[in-house]
Structure formats: C-alpha cells, structure tokens
Amino acid sequence: MLLVANGTVITLGKSCKVIENGAVAVEGDIIKEVGKTAELRQKYSDAEYIDAEGRLIMPGMINTHMHFYSTFARGLALPEPPANFVEILEKLWWKLDKKLTLEDVYYSALIPLIDCIKNGTTTVFDHHASFGAITGSLDEINKACTEAGLRTCLCYEVSDREGKEKALESIEENRRFIKKCQENDDPMTKATFGLHASLTLSPETLAKCAEVASELGIGVHIHTAEGIRDVEDSLDKYGMRVVERLRKYELLGPRTIAAHCVHVNDDEIRILAETDTNVVHNPESNMGNAVGCAPVIKMLKNGVRVGMGTDGFTSDMFEGIKVANVLHKHDQGDPSASWAEVPRMIFENNSAIVKNFYDKPLGVLEPGAYADIITIDYNPATPLTADSFYPHLLFGVSGAMVNTTIVAGKVLMQDRKLKGIDEKEVAAKARELAAKLWERF
Numbered sequence: 001m002l003l004v005a006n007g008t009v010i011t012l013g014k015s016c017k018v019i020e021n022g023a024v025a026v027e028g029d030i031i032k033e034v035g036k037t038a039e040l041r042q043k044y045s046d047a048e049y050i051d052a053e054g055r056l057i058m059p060g061m062i063n064t065h066m067h068f069y070s071t072f073a074r075g076l077a078l079p080e081p082p083a084n085f086v087e088i089l090e091k092l093w094w095k096l097d098k099k100l101t102l103e104d105v106y107y108s109a110l111i112p113l114i115d116c117i118k119n120g121t122t123t124v125f126d127h128h129a130s131f132g133a134i135t136g137s138l139d140e141i142n143k144a145c146t147e148a149g150l151r152t153c154l155c156y157e158v159s160d161r162e163g164k165e166k167a168l169e170s171i172e173e174n175r176r177f178i179k180k181c182q183e184n185d186d187p188m189t190k191a192t193f194g195l196h197a198s199l200t201l202s203p204e205t206l207a208k209c210a211e212v213a214s215e216l217g218i219g220v221h222i223h224t225a226e227g228i229r230d231v232e233d234s235l236d237k238y239g240m241r242v243v244e245r246l247r248k249y250e251l252l253g254p255r256t257i258a259a260h261c262v263h264v265n266d267d268e269i270r271i272l273a274e275t276d277t278n279v280v281h282n283p284e285s286n287m288g289n290a291v292g293c294a295p296v297i298k299m300l301k302n303g304v305r306v307g308m309g310t311d312g313f314t315s316d317m318f319e320g321i322k323v324a325n326v327l328h329k330h331d332q333g334d335p336s337a338s339w340a341e342v343p344r345m346i347f348e349n350n351s352a353i354v355k356n357f358y359d360k361p362l363g364v365l366e367p368g369a370y371a372d373i374i375t376i377d378y379n380p381a382t383p384l385t386a387d388s389f390y391p392h393l394l395f396g397v398s399g400a401m402v403n404t405t406i407v408a409g410k411v412l413m414q415d416r417k418l419k420g421i422d423e424k425e426v427a428a429k430a431r432e433l434a435a436k437l438w439e440r441f
C-alpha cells in the first residue's frame, strides 16, 4: 500500500472536497480511501509513506487530444511560411509524418511522455500519423507509454492523402492494435479508431472505417471542422456539413472524439448533443493555427460534452487552462465569460469523456478510482476551499510546479526526479534522430 499524505487534497469530481492535512491511501492501482492524514496514517501504518510536505494533492490531469509525433517539428525551419491552416498541414505535418521511421515514432513519443510526467498529465489520448512507417507504429508508441508508465488511448489517423494503399494499411493498423488492446484488457493501454479529417477521407474509406469501427464496437477519434476548408470541402463534394457527414456514416456517439469543432453551426451542435458525441477543445492549437475560436460556450450550453486537449502544443494542461480562460473572454468581449466553462471542460468533462473508455473513474480522488495522483508545490496566499480552488489552479499553478506524479499507484516522479528514465539520454538520442529527420525533410 501507498499513502500520499500531509498535503491539501483537492478531490475534484462531482462533490469536490478540499481536505486540509489530507491523505490518499492507495492499494495496487486503485484508491482505497481519502481522508485526514492522522487517521489514514494510523489505519495504514504499514503503507509506504509519501510526505507531500503541505503541497497540493490532486488527481493527475487528462489530455483528450494529443499528437506525440509532432515532437521533432520543434525548431524545424520551413522553406516558406504557411499562409493558412491547409498550408500548415501540407508544408509541415503531412511532410513530416511521411518521413518518420519507427524509431523516430518511439522517441518522439517518449519525449512528450516525459513532459507529461513532469507536468502532471497522467492520461493521454494520442492521435498518430507516420505514413512512411504505418504498420507497427502504434506498438512503438505503446512501448514508450509502457516504459514511461502513463495511461494512454492510442489511434492511427486514417487518411487518403497518401493514396489508397496507405489508407488501407492504416485501417489495418487501427484494427490490429484495437483488437490487441481489447484482448489484453489492460487499463493502462486503450485504443480507438483514428481518422484524420473529413477533407482527406473519401466516401469509400469512410465507409470502410465505419464498418471496421462498428465490428470492433468502438468509436472514432477525428479532427472535425477544425479549419473552414474542412467545411467547404464537405459542402462542395457531398452537399453537407462535416458533422452531418460523420453522422451519415454513423461515426458519432459517446465513444467518438470530435476534436476541435471550430466551424460547427447550430444544427451540428444539436447533432453532437443528440448523439452524445465528445468534443475536445484545443485552445492553444486553434489560436496558433489561426483557425478561429470554437463555440465551446454555446456547445456546453446546448448539452454537448466538451473536454480539453492540447493537440501537441504542450504537455502541460495547466497552460491550457490559462489560454482557454483568456481566449473565451477575449472572443466574447466579456471579462466574466468562461469562469465556469473552462474548469468544467478540463476537469468534469475530460473525466466524463475518459469514463467511456475505462472501467474505473479517472480525474477524481475517491475510493475505487484509478490511483493517478499528483502533488504540486504551491502555498496558497488566500483561502483555498472547494469553492475557490479553481482560481488557484488558474493563476497560481503551472506544470513545472508538479513535484510528484503517480500513475496506477506507481511513483513515476518524486521531488521532480524521474524514476527509471534517463531523461538526458533520451533527449540526446531524440536530438540525433531529429537532426537526421530534418535532413530528409
């Protein structure tokens, strides 16, 4: 048993409690009890003791849309600057993913996984592409995830952009890996069916993907109306909007993740709510790609479950909180906007989204939930209560203040020291591979 104690526990969850001098008792990979340190210390006197020394103790953060493979793009010079979002895809991402080897895929996953541990992100839904090395790519990522010790849900983004054969190979990669995960039934490794976006998926491929996903009893993870071009393409070619097109192929539902949904109209919002589809908002990415501001406040108001991801921009979900907070205030021209919506997306809804993939609760410290716990070096200067914890996390906390990261009851980092991973060695190897990739780019 493990006892993470002597800190201010923020349980999150529906009946969020803040417990001074609190503790969390862990048995195996599950939380056994949450309470006062003195009481739990007495009750579990034999447990391994982690002294939080007055830090915050809270659930690990959840990122519901990520791209590990984007790692080697950091610092890569493009011959000419992209003028719009489609050019960002064409001149950067689609060129880069084609050049990745399986070894690149492994290291480009290991680096952000280390970042996740250091920033207190413990569950990640990744969306992968490597059209030069498709088969086995999800195993390489999974190898990195297992070594790092993070909880992940992986998929490969099917697309017709590299031709029919590659599309079929990527469908097969999803099928193979999903089946493997379903057979293993490991709560650390989940899989879903990845799709790039409507604009690079032909009717035949979309139908085939829908068939395989349905056979496997699984939803899809797809970029949805991220840029306006996705909408124009769907209207031009098929006479319907993106969400309508996904509905036509029966791809929506509680196990589907529709990332972005920047350009969705009222009808599409209604469809997303009616089908109980998960939407994932990525504020930094949307601003960085200049695709617009997703109508998340409207979607939430209309009953859509909107969570939050980072789309590869960062592994630090606390950074995402800060950006989402100012983005929606700026967009609405209203300084009181998004006070309730941002914490709802990042805590409540991310937790609800992953509930559709895992047997036990995540994103909450309560008996029976997975033991994914972080401690944060933070001394509140004002009262921190169940009603006021959010502004503390928004204005006072960043990922770099995470001191200890525990996933499935296993300590991955303590006092900011990683266990079992030589970070410098991994980074040195990554730099070597990235330099070679840049030469091939």
Ligand SMILES: [Zn+2]
Pocket: 065, 066, 067, 127, 223, 259, 311
């Ligand atoms: Zn994305």
